[in-house]
Amino acid sequence: MAKTESPARRITVLRARRIEELEQVSGLQGQIWGATEVAAPSSLLKAISEAGGVVLLAREGSRPVGFAFGFLGTDPQGRLYHRSHAAGVLPELRDAGVGRSLKLAQRHWARAQGLERMVWTFDPAQLRNAHFNLHRLGAVARRHHPDYYGRRTDDLNQGRPTDRLVVEWFLDPVPAGALRALRRRGGLAIPVPSGLLGTGPPPLADLLRLRRRLRRALAEGMAVVDYDRERRAYVAAELPPGFPPPAE
Numbered sequence: 001m002a003k004t005e006s007p008a009r010r011i012t013v014l015r016a017r018r019i020e021e022l023e024q025v026s027g028l029q030g031q032i033w034g035a036t037e038v039a040a041p042s043s044l045l046k047a048i049s050e051a052g053g054v055v056l057l058a059r060e061g062s063r064p065v066g067f068a069f070g071f072l073g074t075d076p077q078g079r080l081y082h083r084s085h086a087a088g089v090l091p092e093l094r095d096a097g098v099g100r101s102l103k104l105a106q107r108h109w110a111r112a113q114g115l116e117r118m119v120w121t122f123d124p125a126q127l128r129n130a131h132f133n134l135h136r137l138g139a140v141a142r143r144h145h146p147d148y149y150g151r152r153t154d155d156l157n158q159g160r161p162t163d164r165l166v167v168e169w170f171l172d173p174v175p176a177g178a179l180r181a182l183r184r185r186g187g188l189a190i191p192v193p194s195g196l197l198g199t200g201p202p203p204l205a206d207l208l209r210l211r212r213r214l215r216r217a218l219a220e221g222m223a224v225v226d227y228d229r230e231r232r233a234y235v236a237a238e239l240p241p242g243f244p245p246p247a248e
């Protein structure tokens, strides 16, 4: 299929502010996570979108297919950043660039506000997200939280610890360029345990093994700078001196 005919071409991303649009975002969350209790209600999304945050809705024609939203955060030095909270695309529309379009629109919004970084979390056992966040977008992780959200019952988190890596996406060319150079040089490979590579439920022992491996590298002062899809390994390296301190 020629590139111009790809499904992503029929996708529009809009800033959701009207309550009907915000309800669609809330509904998508319920659909994607398979649980309405994890969905932010439209009233909260409304407040976020009016108070320095942004709620984005991706549509194919008039059908809602994806969303992303975030609000303002402050780092320990008092600098503002965009704290993205959630992004999702309906399963049948994945791998068609919709997630990337949403993230780029969110980035555009953050840049327009004069912000220099975006921050969010992801489950390091979700390798699609690892590739998307670290390799595709070029974010970097310096913090790992075991069981960040406690136990959850939605489809994506049920029966497993909610470990999260905090990723920071630098929007300014200097830190972003330094990260690109690090990625080109490579670094310490942190293999993903084999039980996490398939589509079945991940064995707890392998989740804990990945947790230990990532936390060891971070405790040694390294940052997770990439995910290597061919080697099925995270890549850790030391950040250059003077790199901005972590936001969270």
Ligand SMILES: CC(C)(COP(=O)(O)OP(=O)(O)OC[C@H]1O[C@@H](n2cnc3c(N)ncnc32)[C@H](O)[C@@H]1OP(=O)(O)O)[C@@H](O)C(=O)NCCC(=O)NCCS
Binding pocket: 032, 085, 086, 087, 088, 089, 090, 093, 094, 095, 096, 097, 098, 099, 100, 101, 121, 122, 126, 127, 128, 129, 131, 132, 136, 229
């Ligand atoms: C994360 C998410 C939003 C990405 O949306 P998307 O529209 O599929 O994103 P894109 O198509 O732009 O990019 C997906 C990338 O992952 C890659 N990918 C897919 N499956 C993969 C796997 N098992 N391992 C590694 N990479 C994988 C795709 O090839 C693509 O990368 P490429 O463009 O370099 O080939 C979507 O997967 C999703 O909704 N996941 C469930 C909810 C979630 O986990 N949200 C994030 C935390 S809030």
